Amino acid sequence: MTAQLIDGNALSRQLRAQVAQRAAALKARGITPGLAVILVGDNPASQVYVRNKVKACADSGLHSVLEKYDAGFSEAELLARVQTLNADPRIHGILVQLPLPAHIDAQKVIEAISPAKDVDGFHIASAGALMTGLPGFKPCTPYGCMKMLESIGYPLRGKHAVVIGRSNIVGKPMALMLLAQDATVTICHSATQNLKAHTLQADVIVAAVGKRKVLTADMVKPGAVVIDVGMNRDEAGKLCGDVDFAGVREVAGWITPVPGGVGPMTITMLLVNTLEAAERAAGVAEQNSAH
Numbered sequence: 183m184t185a186q187l188i189d190g191n192a193l194s195r196q197l198r199a200q201v202a203q204r205a206a207a208l209k210a211r212g213i214t215p216g217l218a219v220i221l222v223g224d225n226p227a228s229q230v231y232v233r234n235k236v237k238a239c240a241d242s243g244l245h246s247v248l249e250k251y252d253a254g255f256s257e258a259e260l261l262a263r264v265q266t267l268n269a270d271p272r273i274h275g276i277l278v279q280l281p282l283p284a285h286i287d288a289q290k291v292i293e294a295i296s297p298a299k300d301v302d303g304f305h306i307a308s309a310g311a312l313m314t315g316l317p318g319f320k321p322c323t324p325y326g327c328m329k330m331l332e333s334i335g336y337p338l339r340g341k342h343a344v345v346i347g348r349s350n351i352v353g354k355p356m357a358l359m360l361l362a363q364d365a366t367v368t369i370c371h372s373a374t375q376n377l378k379a380h381t382l383q384a385d386v387i388v389a390a391v392g393k394r395k396v397l398t399a400d401m402v403k404p405g406a407v408v409i410d411v412g413m414n415r416d417e418a419g420k421l422c423g424d425v426d427f428a429g430v431r432e433v434a435g436w437i438t439p440v441p442g443g444v445g446p447m448t449i450t451m452l453l454v455n456t457l458e459a460a461e462r463a464a465g466v467a468e469q470n471s472a473h
């Protein structure tokens with residue numbers, strides 16, 4: 183079997199067109215959705231990501247501001263910027279690009295963002311909302327993965343999903359979102375014994391480790407859906423995910439590529455969250471809940 187591809191670029195184009203339509207409707211009411219992106223330091227990958235976020239905003243008719251600070255920017259200065267943006271009515275979403283330099287407490291900065299503008303979905307209020315099924319912003323990467331599953335009409339109810347990775351921004355929220363769709367969820371991590379025994383049971387596997395070839399063909403049940411969140415470089419410096427794509431695609435039923443899979447969806451869901459923040463501020467939004 184050769185797996186069908188879940189194309190994150192194609193799905194992003196569709197969803198971004200919908201964002202653009204909704205943004206235009208909001209603009210007609212005098213409100214332009216606005217995103218503030220803050221980058222501290224000179225991490226080359228982060229520079230690419232924030233540039234892509236700003237471009238995606240422009241392409242979909244969202245206003246954005248990019249604030250770049252050098253690596254010596256202090257935590258206090260950053261917190262002050264966040265407070266200013268919290269109070270700025272033109273800004274509906276605030277995103278602080280991660281990772282931050284080591285002298286800055288990232289969690290402290292995230293908690294300083296108003297939950298109403300937490301379009302990254304990283305604030306503890308957003309995490310709590312996701313856990314309890316209350317309205318709140320969902321972290322963009324796992325939210326994008328859920329949209330990819332939805333796009334293939336995959337019925338999650340009663341299916342066994344294995345999430346490899348337990349980070350606060352991907353693994354844990356991913357597991358909660360799958361659970362909210364009535365999947366039976368296993369979270370595997372660095373201390374998991376016999377990973378293969380778990381993944382072989384899975385109907386859906388989400389690999390979010392940050393290490394190449396964590397998932398190989400012998401670890402996948404024929405026909406399973408494989409979502410690759412990884413973003414690594416191979417020996418030749420080429421971008422690759424956590425999944426041994428060439429091998430796994432011969433066993434899986436569906437698979438996401440890297441690049442062109444989850445990555446673009448992360449940015450797309452940021453646009454969706456920013457638009458929704460603006461709609462909520464304008465009082466026109468349906469509240470987004472975990473269910």
Ligand SMILES: Nc1nc2c(c(=O)[nH]1)N[C@@H](CN(C=O)c1ccc(C(=O)N[C@@H](CCC(=O)O)C(=O)O)cc1)CN2
Pocket residue numbers: 230231277278279280281302322323413421440441442443444445446447448449
């Ligand atoms: N504040 C945040 N920081 C970080 C997040 C986040 O969601 N919020 N996620 C990651 C990085 N990230 C977004 O910021 C991100 C990573 C990758 C992509 C992407 O489109 N990747 C492309 C390939 C890009 C390339 O060629 O290098 C792809 O997969 O096709 C988008 C966003 C950590 N920090």
